[in-house]
Amino acid sequence: MYGGGYIFEESKNGHSEEEDQIKLQKFEERIAAGEKIEPSDWMPAEYRKQLIRMIEQHAHSEIIGALPEGTWITRAPGFRRKLALMAKVQDEVGHAQLLYSAAETLGKPREQMINDLITGKSKYSNVFNYPAVTWADTAVIAWLIDAGAIINQVANSKGSYGPYCRALERICLEESFHLKYGHDNVVFLATGTSQQRQMVQDALIRWWPPIMHFFGPSDKISVHTETLMRWKVKMASNDDMRQKFLDMYVPKIWELGLTIPDPKLKKNNETGKWEYTEPDWEEFKRVINGDGPCNKERLAVRRRAEEKGEWVRNALLRPSEKYTVPLS
Amino acid sequence: MKQLTEIQTKALKDLICRIADDELILGHRNSEWTALVPILEEDIAFSSMAQDKIGHSLALYQLLNKLGEPDPDAIAFTRKEKDFKCCHLVEYPIGDYDFSLMRHFLFDKSEAIRFDLLSRSSFEDLANIAKKFRGELKYHTMHADTWLVQLGNATEESKARMQSALNQCFPLALGIFEPGEYDEVLSSENIFPGEKVLQGMWLDSIKIILDSANLSIPDIDTSDRSYGGRKGYHTEYLKPLLDEMTEVYSIDPNAEW
Numbered sequence: 304m305y306g307g308g309y310i311f312e313e314s315k316n317g318h319s320e321e322e323d324q325i326k327l328q329k330f331e332e333r334i335a336a337g338e339k340i341e342p343s344d345w346m347p348a349e350y351r352k353q354l355i356r357m358i359e360q361h362a363h364s365e366i367i368g369a370l371p372e373g374t375w376i377t378r379a380p381g382f383r384r385k386l387a388l389m390a391k392v393q394d395e396v397g398h399a400q401l402l403y404s405a406a407e408t409l410g411k412p413r414e415q416m417i418n419d420l421i422t423g424k425s426k427y428s429n430v431f432n433y434p435a436v437t438w439a440d441t442a443v444i445a446w447l448i449d450a451g452a453i454i455n456q457v458a459n460s461k462g463s464y465g466p467y468c469r470a471l472e473r474i475c476l477e478e479s480f481h482l483k484y485g486h487d488n489v490v491f492l493a494t495g496t497s498q499q500r501q502m503v504q505d506a507l508i509r510w511w512p513p514i515m516h517f518f519g520p521s522d523k524i525s526v527h528t529e530t531l532m533r534w535k536v537k538m539a540s541n542d543d544m545r546q547k548f549l550d551m552y553v554p555k556i557w558e559l560g561l562t563i564p565d566p567k568l569k570k571n572n573e574t575g576k577w578e579y580t581e582p583d584w585e586e587f588k589r590v591i592n593g594d595g596p597c598n599k600e601r602l603a604v605r606r607r608a609e610e611k612g613e614w615v616r617n618a619l620l621r622p623s624e625k626y627t628v629p630l631s
Numbered sequence: 632m633k634q635l636t637e638i639q640t641k642a643l644k645d646l647i648c649r650i651a652d653d654e655l656i657l658g659h660r661n662s663e664w665t666a667l668v669p670i671l672e673e674d675i676a677f678s679s680m681a682q683d684k685i686g687h688s689l690a691l692y693q694l695l696n697k698l699g700e701p702d703p704d705a706i707a708f709t710r711k712e713k714d715f716k717c718c719h720l721v722e723y724p725i726g727d728y729d730f731s732l733m734r735h736f737l738f739d740k741s742e743a744i745r746f747d748l749l750s751r752s753s754f755e756d757l758a759n760i761a762k763k764f765r766g767e768l769k770y771h772t773m774h775a776d777t778w779l780v781q782l783g784n785a786t787e788e789s790k791a792r793m794q795s796a797l798n799q800c801f802p803l804a805l806g807i808f809e810p811g812e813y814d815e816v817l818s819s820e821n822i823f824p825g826e827k828v829l830q831g832m833w834l835d836s837i838k839i840i841l842d843s844a845n846l847s848i849p850d851i852d853t854s855d856r857s858y859g860g861r862k863g864y865h866t867e868y869l870k871p872l873l874d875e876m877t878e879v880y881s882i883d884p885n886a887e888w
Contacts, residue, residue, distance in 0.1 A: 366666060366671075369666035370666055373666045373667075376662045376663075377659060377662065377663060378875055378876065378879050380880035380882075380888035381708065381880060381888050382689045382703055382704060382707065384888055386682060386685055386686065386689070389662050389665065389681060389682050390682060393665065393674075393678035396665065396666055396671060397675050400672060400675065438879040438888075495887060495888075496886045498883060498886075499886055499888075608666075608667040608668075608669075611669070611727060611728070612668065612669025614788050614789060614792065615670065615673075615782070615789070616669055617786055617788070618786050618788070618789035619670075619781065619785070
């Protein structure tokens with residue numbers, strides 16, 4: 304599960320000028336022609352840097368994203384839900400593995416990435432800094448956060464870097480099952496007893512602001528990313544993805560008789576665009592920078608897991624073997 | 632198989648319930664490791680095996696249901712602690728990975744042999760399930776064996792940890808083979824040869840791997856066997872586990888979740 308949008312650093316002006324202009328031109332021509340860039344191909348330093356940053360944060364989001372849902376595996380009601388949730392969270396961990404491997408092809412070892420995660424140097428999707436308060440929260444996450452992730456990841460799978468695209472194609476296939484699981488779960492709650500209905504309504508109210516934040520700040524205030532879009536690192540604007548999400552899922556939410564906590568939310572038939580209350584971007588920034596309801600807990604859990612597992616990893620090391628960058 | 636007598640039915644239900652409860656509780660415990668295992672690849676493997684265990688318990692509860700018991704969700708999510716027949720080994724919290732791996736090794740070795748024996752059971756429904764599970768257990772034990780041999784021969788810390796995990800788990804694991812009141816019926820009707828036979832085969836089987844792992848097996852005669860689970864006497868850890876497991880389900884057991 305992942306939503307991009309806020310992960311790009313502002314590029315320093317002129318970075319491309321330091322590159323070999325002939326190679327750069329060929330590189331851009333290949334991308335424009337729809338070719339994939341592979342690990343051993345020449346690429347601008349800035350392209351490599353931004354890709355590592357993006358794929359690494361995506362990988363972190365999968366492993367951290369497994370935490371809020373993972374805590375509900377032991378409480379899932381009934382065999383059907385328990386087995387499905389176990390498989391779903393396992394998938395998320397598998398996505399992290401695929402993505403760390405994809406990022407490694409660009410030259411950064413997994414250990415270093417995980418170290419940057421637990422020291423707070425590297426970010427992950429903001430949405431996981433919110434708690435899954437009840438069982439219904441896990442249903443809403445599995446449906447709507449995974450739906451958002453699919454929109455983002457399907458776009459990114461058409462990008463230019465081969466290993467990342469291939470990982471995303473596989474990830475999207477699995478995410479589409481998560482979405483079905485989540486939807487089924489929400490339908491059962493929304494059409495169940497009054498208590499179940501209340502649970503899922505409350506969860507939707509809690510999760511709506513993080514869902515609106517999911518695709519990142521509005522285009523008006525986000526970092527300019529023309530070069531990254533030309534290089535097919537970033538594939539769609541934050542607002543475009545948010546519009547697509549609203550278009551696909553708001554009718555489905557309303558169909559279930561649930562109320563979305565935004566009185567301004569409606570589709571403007573003239574523009575074909577959704578209108579909504581502007582999300583609180585100050586809160587978004589605050590949470591991203593570490594001051595959300597669960598940031599400290601999430602990192603503490605991850606750090607503890609790393610520390611507790613160190614002896615196992617040490618016991619697997621063979622001093623005679625050297626680290627090599629994987630090729631795909 | 633001919634029509635079951637009352638005592639045979641009771642014996643069968645008791646056997647199936649013991650196995651199913653072990654699988655459910657250990658599958659539940661092992662699932663607590665999801666996203667927290669020391670290595671990502673191992674996280675995925677451990678989750679797969681936990682899912683297998685929960686799946687096994689479901690299939691066995693379905694068999695109980697066929698024998699006249701309530702549906703699997705009701706059996707798993709509404710029974711009281713004293714009605715569970717799991718052994719103490721599976722109830723313990725996950726601890727560090729040394730404990731969880733050692734438990735996984737000792738338990739799954741016994742399960743692999745148990746299902747192999749049950750695949751020849753005169754009770755055909757159980758034999759069919761056992762044949763399927765046996766195939767899965769082959770991979771679980773291969774996984775456990777590989778880890779044991781690696782960790783038992785790696786660093787000073789890993790060796791010491793695995794030995795102390797074995798010392799802790801061994802008496803608990805002997806509780807898997809707690810004699811049951813229907814052992815004779817099960818064996819004379821060729822349903823299951825009994826816990827004593829299983830324990831003997833298990834000891835032979837773990838010894839091979841523990842030797843390769845350079846770990847010493849505690850003396851069985853002086854080990855304080857952790858009995859009681861099969862009769863409903865549990866450790867302090869089971870009740871909180873069940874409270875957690877049924878937390879959502881018990882909000883409304885009649886609702887569809």
